[in-house]
Amino acid sequence: MKSIFTLLIALLLSIGVLGQSAADAAKAAVDKVKDAARDAAATTEEEPTTTVRGRVFYEDTGQPLRRSWIGFVRIKKLNTDPNETVSPVSGVWDYQNVESVLTNDFGEFVMKDVAPGIYQAVLKVPGILNPTLADRESPVFRQYMIDGVSEAQIEVGVRRGGAVSGRVMYQDGAPLIGAKVSLLPVFPPIDPSSEKTEIEKTVQFKVIMAMSGIGTAQTDDRGYYRFAGVPEGEYRVMVAEPSVFDGSNTKISAYSTQRYFNTSELKTYYPNAKTEVDASALQVFVGEELQDIDITLAPRELYEVVGRVVGKNNNALVDGIEVTFEREGKKEDFDYQSKQIRTTTTDKEGVWRFKDMLPGKYVATVAEASYRRYDDPDADPGARPNYATSEHKFEILEGERNEVILRIAEEAKLEGTITVEGNRELPDSVWVYADSRTDRASSDTPETTDYESEETVQMVQTEFSVDDLKEGEYFISVRASDEHYAKSITYKGKNVMDQPIKVEAGQKLEGFRVVLSSGSGKVTGKVIDAKQTDYIYAYMMPVRADISLYRAYLLGDSDYIGDDFTFELSDRPGEYYLFVKDGSNEPKTRDATPESLDNWVRKLLKNAVKIRIQRGRTVEAELSMPKKDSEPETP
Incomplete structure (x- = not known):
């Protein structure tokens, strides 16, 4: 379960990374992991086991891999459906937790109690390439069949991944010490109409980079960093200087993850670019090292933003309010890791502040702090009221003192x-x-x-x-x-x-x-013109619902449509519009106009089927995919 939780966290991060167009891809990947884990847990029948003996060696030199830990991930069972795959949670996704044995001075190993199946080897050795869910079908990673009856003798050849190394320096040549350096895979923009497998691989690859630690390094006392075991591909290198961005004087433990993982605005991309768009990309090849990938920190002007949160009607200073800043714009317009989101909490005087901020346009989300959300103001007559979550846009200007007053209304x-x-x-x-x-x-x-x-x-x-x-x-x-x-x-x-x-x-x-x-009624059916490439959902919307409200279509049930293109929905008796939503052309709520939202819902309804749900009964229906903007409407 711990591995599943780790995977879910990494996938949620990757949604923010990839933007809204890939959200369905990440959700589908999570669903697959959940299903596989549930199926694996349901298997209680004992399987036969056997012993595997073998030798591990470097493919390029033939030298043995001495005193190294080797494990095996079962990717398919035997004597079952050939398309059935075993849960990747404990193996392919998180191969550091695979049960392993130690090779001897000749690279030899013995592993007992191995169940029948198709396996791939994973090595807990720095710099060695290991299979992931995104590339396990590659001929680079050999598959081994274990029948569970006869003792197996195998040879395991391994390859060194690529490597990237360099130094990070200030403008005057002094080293940047203890800074986080990230290796960022370069992918083309994800189109929702792309092959589903390609979208999944993009999501999965970024998750693997985050979970395995391959994509992160830290500069040493002389400013040097090094990545090893890097899969072949195109990358950018980014360094983030440490920054206590909320302006507090709070002491942070030397062992705190906040030192390493806080979101810093102080980012520079190789060789000295301020944004990922302007950075130089590197082509990494297996077994080769790119040296002298040195980064000189980009010059910049940083500002402190100070403000207060006040009641909209009474101008009262409000404490215990979370203020979250993010750069205005689409996620895909920003770097791979984040939209530079920051959060702080107002003090007793309603004051908040952020340090080390870059000029530009921002959106501030103001909400009750989590520790206050579950308090009951009615229980304490002297307590202040709760306030509703709201958004505020503003701009940090160069060369000016930036003070912002955020006015909020009671919830x-x-x-x-x-x-x-x-x-x-x-x-x-x-x-x-x-x-x-x-x-x-x-x-x-x-x-x-x-x-x-x-x-x-x-x-x-x-x-x-x-x-x-x-x-x-x-x-x-x-x-x-x-x-x-x-x-x-x-x-x-x-x-x-x-x-x-x-x-x-x-x-x-x-x-x-x-x-x-x-005794709610049901509707079942199929999307007749869906392709394997589509991430789609079926929705029901009451016929009498007012489409002038953006979320009106959520009044009904919804169902993710899988590879078999079928769906099942249930709701109260009545008339409904039944339609497909695939995420294409969906307006972004923050920037959309009321007219664009209404038009988008109306377009979905053009392909809708009107059905009547009856209590305790099931009806059948067929749906069609919504038309893309480039497709002509059917007369």
Whole structure:
């Protein structure tokens, strides 16, 4: 499970790296790992085992690999479906955790209790190439068949990867000591219409670089760095100077990861470029070393930004607010690692500050600090109110003192109760959503387990609260487990199902009542013109929903469409638009106009199929892919 968690974290990072167009690719990769891990855990039948003996040697010299750790990753089972693959979690993705044995002075090894299957060797040796999920089919990495019956004798030839080394210096020639240096793979922009396998390989390769440590190094006391075991390909080299960017005087432990991994604006790319776009790319070949890849830090002007967070209506200074900065623009316009996101928290005087900032346009997201989000202001009459999350744009100008006042409004909230008709027991999970054009907020699912006794609690009613709402109009919707659906949603006795609710800043709307019913209907079907290249989802949107709200289509269920192009959705009885969403031409919420958002939803609906869901029944439907901008509309 630890390996799965590590993989998920790395994939989430890679989403930010690759941009919105690759988000579905990363999600699909995570789903595959989850499925494979679940299948592997379900296999309880004992398999026969055998002993593997062999020798490890360098292919270029024939010399043995002495006193080195070797392990084997099973990539396929025997006597099963030839297309079945074994979970890559403990092997291909995280080969450092593979069980290994030590070679002797002649490079020989003996490994016992090896189950039947197709294997590849992995070496825990610096500089040696190891197979990854992205390149394991390459003829460079030999596959070994173990039948689990007879003892196996194998020869394992290994190759040294490429290497990159150099020195990092200030303008005056002094070395930069203890700085993080990154080796960044160069990939062409990812097109959602590209081959799915190519998109997956791009995501996976970047994950491997992050997880294996191949792509990171640190300068020594003379400013030197070196990467080894680098797969063949094109790369850029980046160095980030240490920076305590929030302006605090907090002492940081010498062993703290904050020293090494904080997001620094002080970046220089080989040879002395300020941006990745202007950097020189390096071609790395297996077994060869690129030396003297020296970096001279680029000159720059840095600024401190100081500001306050104040209440919009009363100008009160607000403490305990998280202020997060990021450079304005699309993720793909920035470097491989980040959009230079930074976060700090206001002090008792409502003051925040960032140091070492570059000139340019920024977006600040202002939100309640996580430690305050779960406090109840009503429990303490003297406590300040909670404030709604909001975004603010501003620009850091060269040669000027930059002071920014961020005005925020009190949050609104919705409160009410949830029951099941007939006074029956509540399902395990219920979520109440409030959706505006650009935002979504949700309630917590009710607790149905007593964690002290670990027994299920019989519940027929629960309360809910949806917080962190800004001023505006919202649709209220409900998702529930165990084939339950919202039969009615009322506010003070008035039906608000699919009707917008107007919310004002700081307002608390009490008196919502959600009544659930069991026996939701289903629709199953297939996307008839989808290709293996598509990452697509099927959605249902109530026919009477107002498309002027961007998130209106999320009122229905959605399902990721896999390689078989089938889908299954469920929802409450009624009429729905059923359509496909593939991410192409989707406007970015932050920069989109209301007109572009409405037009995008209308375009999706042009290919929609109108269906009627009936309680407890299943209907079938066929869907078509949405037209690209370059494709003519069908008359």
